[in-house]
Amino acid sequence: MKKTMFIAAALVLGGIVWGVLDNVHPFGDPLKTPVDDYYIAHALKDRSSENIVTSLVFDYRGFDTIGEAAVLFTALCSVTALFRQGGRRD
């Protein structure tokens, strides 16, 4: 029973992984979307920031950067709470 279930699960997972790996783009040829073309065409011209990645991170996708800063702040708070001195301080 356990062996048949293992074989069935292995077949299903192997099929999923094979189906995904069959559809990966070839190396060095990523998928080109219209948004990419817009950013590459307009980022330098509008914002005059020569590093397009920074222009994306801080201007076009600013909310994501606020989320990233919040993640770092949450990690800091959790480390502080885990390693606190604790108790009453006298």
Next chain:
Amino acid sequence: MNPLSVVVRKGCDIFAWFMVVFGANVIIHGDLTPGGGFQGGAIVATFLTFLLVAYGGNRLLSWVNERFYTSLVGFGLLLFIGLAFMGFPTSFFYNFVSVTHEAAMAGGAHGIIPPSGTIALMDIAVGIEVAGGLSLIVIYMFKGIRLYETSPVGTECGHDR
């Protein structure tokens, strides 16, 4: 951790300050070269780990002031969100001081602020925040393992146990 030999200590003395200068370079040139606020802040936070490895915790924890790093985190976050709010008559995160590339090439940039506007300023803000935060994480983790030696037995002190 015990202090290492004199060769390692002198090498780390020089190299730690070099890492601060290199991190500041990555931060303030974030809109021109690869890198940015997060990467530069992580490089600046390497300063404290250099000193921690070379000098050991006993001497390092008498040098650092945690309120300084806490104020760095708060200042960076508030500067970042404040810069985001300053573009508000148009929208949140509006880049209100940037000029277009043609105007910047024609010499239309304004003074000390880079032509990319809030992108460079937010780079500096996030760099300050990340440098303070990662340094503070290392400091608190090292103080956490010292709680075993310094805290009295039976009282509440960190680590669920």
Next chain:
Amino acid sequence: MMQLLHLCVLVLIVLAGFFAIWFRDLLSSALALGAFSLCMALEFYILQAPDVAIAEAAIGAALSTVIYIIALRACGQIRKGNGGGVK
């Protein structure tokens, strides 16, 4: 030439990951993870993502190795027997 360098970096990544699991000593394992992050940064640089390479080299190879070593030191104090607060 570039293909050969790329292949060497990929083999080094697999080797470092294998040794990170294979070592019985946890300190050696943490150092192998640091070498893994360093090779990973080189791989990111070859794949033309220098931003990610800088972040990986600073956080993966420097900060997380130091944090692992600090955690290992704390675990060693627990194992010595005199570390725990509540007996």
